[in-house]
Amino acid sequence: MDLTWLQRFGAASGVLLGLSIGVPGAVEAFTGETSATSFVLGLGTALSAPAVTALYLHHRAAAGRFGAAAYAVNVLGLGLFTGVAFALNLVLFHLDESTVDTLRDGPFGTALLISAVVFVAGTILFSVSMLRSGGFPRLPAAGYGVSLTLLAALAPLPDTLATSLVHVLAAASIGWLALSVLPASGGQ
Secondary structure, three states, rough: OOOOHHHHHHHHHHHHHHHHHHHHHHHHHOOOHHHHHHHHHHHHHHOOOOOOOOHHHHHHHHHHHHHHHHHHHHHHHHHHHHHHHHHHHHHHHOHHHHHHHHHHOOOHHHHHHHHHHHHHHHHHHHHHHHHOOOOOOHHHHHHHHHHHHHHHOOOOOOOOHHHHOOOHHHHHHHHHHHHHHHOOOOOO
């Protein structure tokens, strides 16, 4: 199987994912959360699985078993958090506060917590894997772990200037990592 196409698709997904996180985050620093920024954030997370797959393919040989396990937890956490981001940005954003509180007090709140825990564990493990492999620039590999963990921690809180800054830092880390895995011309 030629992995060049998959790596390019994943890299492009990573750049678009970064933009879908960073641009709304930067806009929200001035406007607060809007329907448009929520829409972009909610749908953009669908690009996370191909992006992280390209990152894993880039360093899989050096990452070993730890890297494979970290990728597995990360991709599961990203899948869960994609659902959370969709719900927070495209559903809960449009509901009144009392309805949201009622939902969070039930099974939905438990699912949010479990999703966040798996997402954070996968994010940290995958960041460590990228750092250990030596196949990535260190700053965005560390930024991936720190900024995405902060995004998960800040997700249920009201948006602030700090939240916007974390979105921009996450976007920069993801975009930089994505560009670093673009394969050279030719097949692999």
